[in-house]
Amino acid sequence: MKPFGGPALFLDRSDINTDEIIPARYLTESTKEALKPHLLEDLDLPGFDAAVDLACMGVILTRANFGCGSSREHAPWALEVNGINAVIAESFARIFRQNMANGGLLAIELPKPTIEEIFTRFKGKTARVQIDLKASVVEITVDSSVATFPFRLSPFDRALVDAGGWVDFADARY
Amino acid sequence: MGKTRYQKIEESNQVELEGGKRALAVGLHIVHEVTSAQAFAALKKMGLRVKNPGQTFAVTDHVVHTGGSSAPNDLMDEALVKTLEDHCREFGITLYGQHNGKQGVCHVVAPEVGLTRPNSTVFCGDSHTSTHGAFGAIAAGIGTSNVRDILATGCLLNHVSPKQMKIEVNGKLAPWLSAKDLILYVLSRIGNEWATGGAVFFTGEAIRALSMEGRMTVCNMTIEMGGRFGYCDVDETTLAWFSKDRDFWRASELTEARRREWLSFNTDADAVFDKAVVFDASEIRQMVSFGLTLNEIAPVDGRTSRIADVVESRRHLEVAEGTAIDAIPIEHAFLGSCTNGRLGDFQAAARVVRLHGGRIKVKSALAVPGSIEVKRACEALGLHTILIQAGWEWREPGCSSCLAMNPDKFEGRVASSTNRNFPGRQGPQSRTFLMSPESVALSAMEGHAADLKAFYAKHGEPV
Numbered sequence: 089m090k091p092f093g094g095p096a097l098f099l100d101r102s103d104i105n106t107d108e109i110i111p112a113r114y115l116t117e118s119t120k121e122a123l124k125p126h127l128l129e130d131l132d133l134p135g136f137d138a139a140v141d142l143a144c145m146g147v148i149l150t151r152a153n154f155g156c157g158s159s160r161e162h163a164p165w166a167l168e169v170n171g172i173n174a175v176i177a178e179s180f181a182r183i184f185r186q187n188m189a190n191g192g193l194l195a196i197e198l199p200k201p202t203i204e205e206i207f208t209r210f211k212g213k214t215a216r217v218q219i220d221l222k223a224s225v226v227e228i229t230v231d232s233s234v235a236t237f238p239f240r241l242s243p244f245d246r247a248l249v250d251a252g253g254w255v256d257f258a259d260a261r262y
Numbered sequence: 263m264g265k266t267r268y269q270k271i272e273e274s275n276q277v278e279l280e281g282g283k284r285a286l287a288v289g290l291h292i293v294h295e296v297t298s299a300q301a302f303a304a305l306k307k308m309g310l311r312v313k314n315p316g317q318t319f320a321v322t323d324h325v326v327h328t329g330g331s332s333a334p335n336d337l338m339d340e341a342l343v344k345t346l347e348d349h350c351r352e353f354g355i356t357l358y359g360q361h362n363g364k365q366g367v368c369h370v371v372a373p374e375v376g377l378t379r380p381n382s383t384v385f386c387g388d389s390h391t392s393t394h395g396a397f398g399a400i401a402a403g404i405g406t407s408n409v410r411d412i413l414a415t416g417c418l419l420n421h422v423s424p425k426q427m428k429i430e431v432n433g434k435l436a437p438w439l440s441a442k443d444l445i446l447y448v449l450s451r452i453g454n455e456w457a458t459g460g461a462v463f464f465t466g467e468a469i470r471a472l473s474m475e476g477r478m479t480v481c482n483m484t485i486e487m488g489g490r491f492g493y494c495d496v497d498e499t500t501l502a503w504f505s506k507d508r509d510f511w512r513a514s515e516l517t518e519a520r521r522r523e524w525l526s527f528n529t530d531a532d533a534v535f536d537k538a539v540v541f542d543a544s545e546i547r548q549m550v551s552f553g554l555t556l557n558e559i560a561p562v563d564g565r566t567s568r569i570a571d572v573v574e575s576r577r578h579l580e581v582a583e584g585t586a587i588d589a590i591p592i593e594h595a596f597l598g599s600c601t602n603g604r605l606g607d608f609q610a611a612a613r614v615v616r617l618h619g620g621r622i623k624v625k626s627a628l629a630v631p632g633s634i635e636v637k638r639a640c641e642a643l644g645l646h647t648i649l650i651q652a653g654w655e656w657r658e659p660g661c662s663s664c665l666a667m668n669p670d671k672f673e674g675r676v677a678s679s680t681n682r683n684f685p686g687r688q689g690p691q692s693r694t695f696l697m698s699p700e701s702v703a704l705s706a707m708e709g710h711a712a713d714l715k716a717f718y719a720k721h722g723e724p725v
Contacts, residue, residue: 103454103555105684112667115296116325116338130686153455156488156555157684158665159389160297161405182459182490183389186420187405244422254420255407259308262279262411262419 090252092174092194093218094146096228098211101133104150105157106184110166112158123166147217148175149206155184164188174219176226178203189245192253194219196226196239209235221249264530266426267495268461271400271527275383277417285417289382289399290317292368293355293409295346296324296667297387301409302349312353314416319377320350321368322359325668326660328630339668366633366659369393369482369600373474374635376504376511380496380524385412390600390681392484395493396477398500398524400461402490424490425536427457430466433543438714440610441476442602442679442698444468445483446549450559452539458488460537463529468543469494474503475606482601483681486556495528550587550711551683551696558683560587562701562711579675579693588711592695593674595627595654595706596688599664602679602699603632605639611679611703612645614714615652617721622653623709624677628670629654630662652707663688677705 108131110123117123128138148154148167154177155163164187167175174194188195196219198206210230218227226237241249251257265273275287291314293301298320305312312318325339343359350357358364358371369390372378384394384401387409394401404418411419429448462484464477472480477494484492494500501524504516547561553569560566566585581590597603597611608631629649631637637659640646646656663670664680664687671689679702680687683694697711705711 103557105682107665107682107684107687111686112324112665115667116336116342118299118341130690132685153458153488156454157389157682159387159391159403159405161300161387161407179455179458181488183403183405183485186408190405190407255304255410258411258419261281261283262415 090173092221094171094173094216095144096210096215096217097141097145097148098207099131099133099136099148099150100207100211102151102178103153103156104131106155106160106163107157109155109163110160115160115162120165120169123162124169127166127170142170144171146171146173148172149217150175150177151203152178152200154180156181159183159187161187161190164191164193168193174217176217189248190254192249192256194249196241198226198237198239202237206237221246263534264532266461266463266533266535267398267493267527267529268400268426268463268491269533271381271383272423274381279417285415285419286383286421287417288317288385288412289379290319290372290377290384291412292372292384292386292388292391293318293320293346294324294368294386294388295322295342297406298349298409299342299345301387301406301413302345304410305413308414310414312355312413315354317416318355318413319372320346320355320357320359321371322346322357322365323367324661324665326360326365326658327669328657328660328662329669330658336669364634366635367600367603367661369478370603370632370636373397373478374508374633376508380500381527385418389485390482392489392492393478393482393600395481395484395491396474397503398494398496398527400491400493403485424459424461426534427460427462427489428535428538429462429464430538430540431464431468431543432466432540433468434471435468435543435546436715438718439546439548440698440700441472441479443546443549444543445480446551446559446696447546448541449483449487449556450549451541452487454486454556455488457484460489461491461493462487462489463535464492464494465529466540470497473606474499475604478604479601486681496524500524548701548714549697550701551694552581552587552590554683554685556683559696562587562713579691588713590695590710591675592677592705592710593625594672594676595622595624595702596630596663596672596676596678596680597628597699597702598630598632598662599680600632600661601681603630603636605636607679607699608636608640608645609643611699612648614700614703614717615654615707616648617717617723618652618704618707620652620707622706624706625674626672627654627706628657628663630657630670631659633659654706666692677702677711
């Protein structure tokens with residue numbers, strides 16, 4: 089199983105939708121790779137510049153209802169080709185969450201107060217996230233201090249993660 | 263313990279696959295050009311064929327150029343359409359596309375041709391698939407990997423039973439209001455996450471009083487409250503839809519046995535819901551969205567509240583907190599989409615335009631029928647003439663500026679009969695104000711949203 093984690097990108101807004109994650113005008117692309125330069129291109133967030141801030145990021149930390157809107161699987165594909173392997177949010181839109189699971193990306197929900205605490209303590213700092221699936225904890229490291237936050241995955245979600253995503257899970261079993 | 267219509271349909275469509283694995287059988291799988299290409303490619307890579315071509319129906323809609331033959335060509339759009347055409351030919355799938363002059367918005371066309379049926383399951387790689395729940399089907403949007411699964415097996419393999427939810431709207435909707443006002447009002451009360459992942463049963467006197475078109479408008483926007491499925495029970499209004507011949511339905515198929523079977527799946531009085539909310543239709547007003555999410559909706563005589571996260575690049579389109587909704591200048595108008603692109607929507611809009619008698623005050627006004635059938639029906643009634651004479655553009659069917667992944671893009675503030683007001687949704691420099699088709703029509707004629715009740719009263723039209 090691949091490790092989940094990496095440098096943290098803080099997107100401090102609720103309701104970041106799939107049009108913002110990958111604009112509709114790029115849905116005509118036939119390869120996942122072609123989506124790479126356009127991830128979050130239309131996200132207008134104070135202080136955020138997709139062209140600069142996405143480089144080498146591994147994990148997105150955000151607020152509620154991440155991925156609301158369309159069913160385009162291009163949205164998690166655009167995350168994947170940019171090296172984003174996990175998103176930690178207060179909540180996810182249903183289809184987007186399924187689409188993340190299809191490709192083996194990890195969607196972790198944490199309670200609102202925990203998300204609030206994470207943003208208060210770490211936003212604006214250079215933070216690194218490691219997700220320990222065995223212990224079910226998110227570890228956030230800033231400088232040399234580590235903070236841990238427990239999370240829960242359903243057994244089915246966990247099985248998908250172990251298999252590398254729904255597509256691989258289905259190919260092996262159906 | 264009673265069951266919901268959703269639960270009865272789910273139960274009757276459970277299948278056991280080899281090795282005892284359970285899955286949900288798919289009655290109708292709709293595919294369109296944008297989210298199917300990679301699914302077909304994956305299928306072919308595995309050396310598989312489409313399992314149930316007869317239950318698969320393809321439409322071109324998202325990238326279609328609605329300007330007709332004079333529209334500029336886009337090679338990537340053309341490639342997507344051609345890829346779908348090739349796949350449909352290869353696997354024997356019926357395609358309603360430009361090649362046979364039948365293209366239209368998938369959620370308008372499939373019900374119109376009689377493919378969407380009560381008690382059935384409908385899936386499509388499009389988030390507004392919940393529209394089909396209006397017919398007492400269970401219907402949901404899926405991603406491309408799951409489109410692949412259904413192409414290969416005829417089943418949704420990773421189905422997980424959703425939470426059961428109920429939205430009840432009692433009482434009567436005022437005559438100048440529409441289904442769009444109803445659903446925008448519900449959203450204004452419960453917000454864009456209330457139903458996340460759930461199966462939402464729409465019921466109550468005000469829902470039952472809606473036409474099938476109105477019910478489609480309501481179920482269509484289930485996704486905007488986070489819901490996966492949205493549906494209504496079957497009644498005489500539903501049955502009337504099937505009492506006429508359609509491309510894939512004969513009126514004679516509506517036998518007494520079938521009526522009884524369809525009705526027997528209606529939600530039991532003692533069905534249990536995980537979540538429920540009740541509204542009174544007498545509280546519903548003419549609603550307009552003013553923000554960038556479906557949480558920001560107000561009555562036409564109301565004012566804007568604070569809008570989260572105003573951004574610099576679109577600040578010129580912003581409206582200040584406390585602005586009267588009917589004082590926001592509107593620069594463009596759009597009629598169409600899977601939410602409000604049907605005959606009744608254009609009838610309502612054209613009526614407002616005819617009563618008004620003037621010309622549009624906006625820079626541009628686009629009327630895009632949801633299907634060829636809708637277009638023909640409008641033209642037979644002369645609705646297109648009313649619109650064109652008032653300065654509207656009358657277009658060919660397609661998704662058009664609902665998501666603007668085609669040449670139909672706006673710059674500025676748009677009164678729109680669509681479903682999403684996300685930043686830049688109708689063009690990079692656009693800002694969307696969602697409302698009913700008749701509100702869009704009046705906004706186009708006045709240059710701002712306006713009170714329909716007062717408008718109808720002024721024109722002495724009984725409503």
